[in-house]
Amino acid sequence: MSIINEQSPLARPRASTEADPLLKIISPLGSDDWEGEPDEETLSTWSLFLLTLGGLGLQIGWSVETSNGSPYLLSLGISKSLLALVWIAGPLSGVLVQPYVGLKSDNCRIKWGKRRPFIIGGAGATILSLMILAWAKELVSGFFSIFGADPNSQGIKTAVILFAILFVYVLDFAINVIQAGIRAYIVDVAPTHQQEAANAWMIRASGIGNIMGYLAGMVRLPDYLPFLGDSQFKVLCAIASIILALTVGISCGTIHERDPRWDGAPDSEGGVLAFFRGLVRSVRKLPPQIRRVCEVQLFAWIGWFPFLFYTSTYVGQIYVNPEFEKNPNMTPDQIDALWEDATRMGTRALLVFAFTTFAASVFLPFIIPPTYSAPRDDPATPMTPMTPTTPHSMTGGGYFAFNPSPRKPQTFSDKLSAYTNMLQIQSLTLRRAWMLSHLMFAALMGLTFFVRSTTTATILVALIGIPWALTNWAPFALLSSEISKRDAMRRGFLRPTPNDRNPENIEDEAGEDQAGVILGIHNVAIAAPQVIATLVSSGMFRVLQKPRGSPGDDSIAWVLRFGGCCALVAAYMTLRVAEEKDDGIGEIAMPRERRRRNS
Known part of the structure; x- marks a missing residue:
């Protein structure tokens, strides 16, 4: 379909629309300088x-x-x-x-x-x-x-x-x-x-x-x-x-x-100082939606860090406390042997937690409706890109023109999709589910006041697998969707809505909101709070921890409760994240009017 013009070893491939006029026909927005294929x-x-x-x-x-x-x-x-x-x-x-x-x-x-x-x-x-x-x-x-x-x-x-x-x-x-x-x-x-x-x-x-x-x-x-x-x-x-x-x-x-040779010449690269200057510039120019997700992560991960690192010790402490009360004068060897058993109890709780997390990751995507609709009304109807000669009214205002060919027979995948769609809770968006996960985590951390046995502690840890599944899904999905949407706008696959930035600004910011840079900054928002949580936890342990072998050590539980308080702040911050399902994402998705009509 395209012809590659080889100029020099450092020159990127360029699609020649003069050599193949069909490239102008398939260009998503009719741009003569569009490069690549849809x-x-x-x-x-x-x-x-x-x-x-x-x-x-x-x-x-x-x-x-x-x-x-x-x-x-x-x-x-x-x-x-x-x-x-x-x-x-x-x-x-x-x-x-x-x-x-x-x-x-x-x-x-x-x-x-x-x-x-x-x-x-x-x-x-x-x-x-x-x-x-x-x-x-x-x-x-x-x-x-x-x-x-x-x-x-x-x-x-x-x-x-x-x-x-x-x-x-x-x-x-x-x-x-x-x-x-x-x-x-x-x-x-x-x-x-x-x-x-x-x-x-x-x-x-x-x-x-x-x-x-x-x-x-x-x-x-x-x-x-x-x-x-x-x-x-x-x-x-x-x-x-x-x-x-x-x-x-x-x-x-x-x-x-x-x-990637279709993507144009890369940004100029310098040394380490140039990298950090570019990173700071990218942080300042983060799109609003991405910035808000990163702000939520700053507080969420201060709360998650203590749980992830101290859970097995928390369960183990509950296991050893009754034994220390019965025999407060254990020898160091007896204490070590008891803690070996306690560690196995903590590992068992983490294994149950892993099963719960996996089950939640399988089930939750079925009940949370997707934020973005597929770029067509009928999965059995093929789609063709709208060309400059296609009247806008023929597409219903959308990006794709729909071929009026007869409906194809439904496949097993289509029928399965129809059944799973019945499970969806339409009012439960991904952002709202993420907010509820913070509240659930905070509530479960509060329940540590009432946990007195390893069985209840294991059940508590298992339930935390539900918000943990959303923590590993929702922010990455929100970020990925935003990055992909903006990239689709730059490459002509998507027209921006009034809620999006000016397309010229999106083009100018191509170097600041690419996937690698954005996800790297997001990981900073995850990793930096872990240092904060380490310092706070260390201070709390210094104040609350009892000597090894002493009964009633509740220091880890208090650290977990501190994490629950941070989760409440993260839940509040999540309210600031834009609700894409309500706003629409442009014309790659089914327009809201048509989505309402179909439902």
Whole structure:
């Protein structure tokens, strides 16, 4: 359909409308300088699954680090005070790496796509980091043994600890590279009206990964897979690496991006200072909807951080309190043995939480109506782009002209879609569901005043899986839809409504609101509150925590309640997020008048 003019190795491909006049016919808005081919087409359910499959492997790798990383590092001899500094790597890498990777991928102009090179590169670095971290002791001891050093000396032990800490940071940086790539990959590939569905599939994939990671952690894997390693952590890292390679390979090999060489020359890139200046400029120029979502996340994640990091300890504390009351003079060995049992209780609660989260991620998208309608009234009726010669009245005011061909027989997918649409609660928009999730989380944190047994604590943790599913779906879906909508306006697939900015402004801001940059800034809004929550939690522990082995320690519960108060602020802030379902998004969606008439 298009002819590529090859000029120089650095010149991007350009569609020649003179060579092929049909390009003028298919141009969405009749622009003579439109480049590329229309790609705002609906993806199949199978394509959405493959698009987000990499999230499954990523989540398994992440769960291995978070659930087994601390015991592994402690086994190497690291102190608990130093361990706290090690885990700052997570939010630190989120603040620094994701915005930078986002900018670099936005400016990528190779034929394989913007995001896939970073996804594959991040996956390779993650696999390498996991395996090196798991075998850190053997690698360091083997290296220094060449020079005759004693593997059991204090110097070698210190070198092993420093080497392991180094690769914890490398691992966190690598995970953030692949995470940034996958999130932007979804935004680029899925059309505007399927962004919510694509992000729902991402949460389902992550939920399966979480469940697999927790289940694997409860089995003594070296007994069954000794050829992968002689310790639990080694086998887990090997399994996570294999699954990550398979899922990322399948996803990137089957789902293709549009050629980024159509997108024009990238923004000029400078050094580190230029990057931070550009980041600050992008923050100042954030579109209002995206800015409001990030503001909600700032408060929401101050509340979520204590729950995510201290839940197993909270459940464990409830388990040990009665035993400490019966025997307040336990020996250190008895206390350690009791806490081992308590840790298993906490892990069991997290496993139930993972199942609840997955179930919610499957069910909630069926009852929450999609914000954006598919770009046609009848899924059985093909659509053709409106050309400059098509009278606007013929399209009913919409972007697409509808072919009056006879209605096709309904497929099984059409019938299934009709049945699932009956489950939808029309008044429950995604934004309102997100607000309710904050209120539900705050209420459940308040119920910690009444929890006295591990059974009720496990039920409480399980129920939190519902707001957690929405926390991992709603903000990403809202952001992705907004980014995709604005990109569709720039490329001519969508006419802006009066609620949107002037199209000229959207074009001018093309460098500031691309998927990589926006998602990087959003991740800063998630990671930065974790540092705040760490400092506040540390202060509360210092004031409220009792000596180890003492009964009635309620410090973690108070930290969780503090998180619930922050969730109330996030719920209020969510009210400021625009209700896209009420405003309409432009003419790619079914106009509101027609939507009302059909309903």
